[in-house]
Amino acid sequence: MRVALFVPCYIDQLRPGVGLAALDVLEAFGFDVVFPEAQTCCGQPFLTAGESRSAKSLFHHYLDVFEDFDQIVTLSGSCAATVRCQLPNHVPGSRAKAIASHTFEFCEFLVAHDVASRNLGHFPHRVGLHASCHALRELGLGTPSELRHLGRPDPARSLLSSIQGLQLVDLTRSDECCGFGGVFSVEEEAVSCRMGLDRLADHQLAGSEVITSTDISCLFQLQGLGAKSQASGAPGFEFRMLHVAELLAESLAGITSQSTATQQENGGLHGTS
Amino acid sequence: MGHRERAREFVADVDRTRWHDQALWFVRSKRDQAADLVPDWEALRDQASAIKRSALTELPELWREFEEHATAAGTVVHWARDAHEHNEIVAGLLRDRSVRHVVKSKSMLTEECGLNSYLEAEGIEVIDTDLGERIVQLRGEPPSHIVMPAIHLQRAEIGELFAKEMGSAPDLDDPTELTDVARRDLRDRFLKAEAGLTGINFAIAETGGFVVVTNEGNADLGTALPGLHIASVGLEKIIPQQKDLAPFLRLLARSATGQAITTYTSHFRGPRPRSTQELHVVIVDNGRSQLLGRPAFREALGCIRCGACLNTCPVYRRSGGHSYSATIPGPIGSVLETSRDPATHAELPHACSLCGSCTDVCPVRIPLHHQLLAWRGELALSGHHPAWRRFSLNLVAWLFVRPTMYRLLGRFARGIGRRLPPTLREDLLPAWTRQRHLPTIPKSSFRELYRERQRQPKRPRPQAQPRPRHERNG
Structure with a gap:
C-alpha cells in the first residue's frame, strides 16, 4: 500500500531520526512509503499563536502537497489533530475534508492495519507512555482520565503492549499535559516548566526507564527540563526519551539483529545530553 | 502585570503550588468518580447542553414569561443594563427601607458588579456568609475560585486571620473548630441583618421561581429572617421549565465537587407566604447580550459555574485563581472575561496549553479550549498582539x-x-x-x-515476521 509520510517540521529539523525510524517501521510491515519533498509545516504553530491567516496559507500548502494520496501518516498526534480537526474549519470544501480525513497519526495508522498483532520484537524496559493531549482529546486516541467511562482504545498503548519484554508503568496522572503547548512554553514559561517537572517526577516515581510518546515535541520539553535540572544539581531525571516510532524501530531491529546505529547517529537522544 | 508575571510569582512558591495543584486534583478526581457512577453521564451532558443552547435563542420570551409568573407570585422584577444599574437598583431598595446591615450568600454576579464596595460606600455593611467568601472578604481579597473561594489558603492562615478578626485562639488550625468560630461570628450577623442578598443558579420561566444551591445553608438562613430578599441573576441563567432542572441539578454538584447533590437546593417562588417579606429579582445584562451576538463564543453563556474546568486545568492548578486578575478565573473565565474586556485580558486566552481537558469535563459541553483558540485569532486581528x-x-x-x-x-x-x-x-x-x-x-x-x-542501493531492511500464533495477544 502506498503511503505518504508527513514529517513535522520540528522532527525534520531537530530530530530526523524519528522520520528514519518511521520509514524503517512502515517498510518493515510492507508499506510503500513516499516522502513528498514539498511538505513543510501543518500550520499549527501559527494557528495556536492566533495567526489564522498564516495558518490558512499552510493548510492550503498541505492540501496541495498531499492531494494525490489516500493515506497520509504523520509522526505527531498534534499535527494530525490540526489537519483533521482544525483544517476543515478554515478551508471549506470537500477536497479539504477528504484530504484531512485521510491523515492519520502513526500509531493509529499501524493499529488500523493490524500491526499490533504482528511480531513487534523485544524491548526489555520499563516504559512510561506520555499521552499527547491532542492525540488523546482531539483525535480521540485513548481514553482521557476525565472521560474514562468512554473506554476508547489507545493505539500507542496497544502497540507497546504487544512488544515482548516491554513493561508499561502506571503513572499517578496518566494524561496530564507536559506543558509544551507551542508558544505557550515560552510565553507562560513558569507554569509550563512546572507542568513538565511534575510529569518527570511522576515518571520517576513510577520507575520509567524510557519515556515514549506519539509526539516528540512533548519529549523535547521533558528532555530539556530533565537535562537542565540534572545539570544544576537538582534531582536527576535520567530517562531515555523516544518517539514511539524510534522505540518500535529499535525493538524490530532486534528481530533481524540489525544494528540501530543509523538511528543513533541521527539524533536519537539517549539519556540526558 | 499580566497573567504570566502573576503566575510566575505563584509558581515561585514551590510548596504552595504543589498543594494547590494536589488539592484541586483531588476535587477533580472526586468529579471523575461521581461522573463514573452515572451510567448516562454523556447523555445528561447532551441534554443539559441542548436545553441551554435552545434557551439562549429565546431569552426575551423566556424572561417575559418569568416576569409574568414571578410578578403574579408577588415578586418584583427589575432589569439592569449593566453593573452600575444593578448596584443602583440594589442600593436604592436598601436605601428606601433604611437597611444598614446586609448578609449575602455567594454570587459571582455581585462580585462581577462590585456590589460590596458600592454598598459599603453608602455606609451599608455587607457580610458574605459563605465561609470561603467570608474568609476572602476579611482578607480584602477577591475569591480565587468560583466554588471554593478560599482554596488558595491553608488552615493555619485561616486560623491566623480568625484570631485577628474574631479573637479566636491564635494557633487554631482544626477545620471543625475554625468553622465553629466562623459560625458563631456569623450567627449574630444573620440575626442583625435587615436584608438578605443571594444569587440565582437557575431561574425558571414556567413558574417565575428560582433555585439557589449552597452547601452551607447560608442562603436559606440569610433570606428566612430579614424582611427583604434581593436576588441578582445574569441574563443567561434562565431555563424554560421546572422539569429542566433535573439534568442540571444532577450535573452541577457532581461536576463541582463530586457530590451527588448539594446539601441545600432551595426553591424560591414569591415572597414568604403569610409574611410582610418582599422578594426582588434583578436581571442583569452587563455585556451578556453582546456575547450572545457572537456565534463563535455564544455557548459560553451556557456556563452553570460548577468550576470543573478550573479544577482540571493544569495551568489554573499551578497558577492560582488570582493570577487571572478577573472575577472568574480558569478556562471559562478566560473566555468570558476576554469577551467583556479584551484589552485588559488579552493574555488570558494564551494562559492555556490547549490540552482540552476543560472541554471534556464541562457539563454543558462548552468547547472551551476551541473558544480560547478562537479568541487568540480575534485578539491578533483586533490589534491586541504585539506587532x-x-x-x-x-x-x-x-x-x-x-x-x-x-x-x-x-x-x-x-x-x-x-x-x-x-x-x-x-x-x-x-x-x-x-x-x-x-x-x-x-x-x-x-x-x-x-x-x-534514496540514493543508496536498497539495503536489507528489518522485515517484521508474523508472530507465532501462541505468542499473540501476549
Missing part, C-alpha cells in the same frame, strides 16, 4: 509555504546553531533555556537524510 510578534510569525509562515526557502532557512539556522558556543546559543533563547536545554541540533535534516537514503 513584532505578528510580523515575525507571519514572516516565518511566508517562508514555510515556500519549500526551498524553508529548506535553506532550516539549514542556515541549524548551521548557525551548531557553530555557536552552547552557552551563547542558550542565551539567545532565554525563555526556553532558563529552565530547559535546547534539543541537540543535528547536522542534517530528515529530508537531507531521506535523499541520501
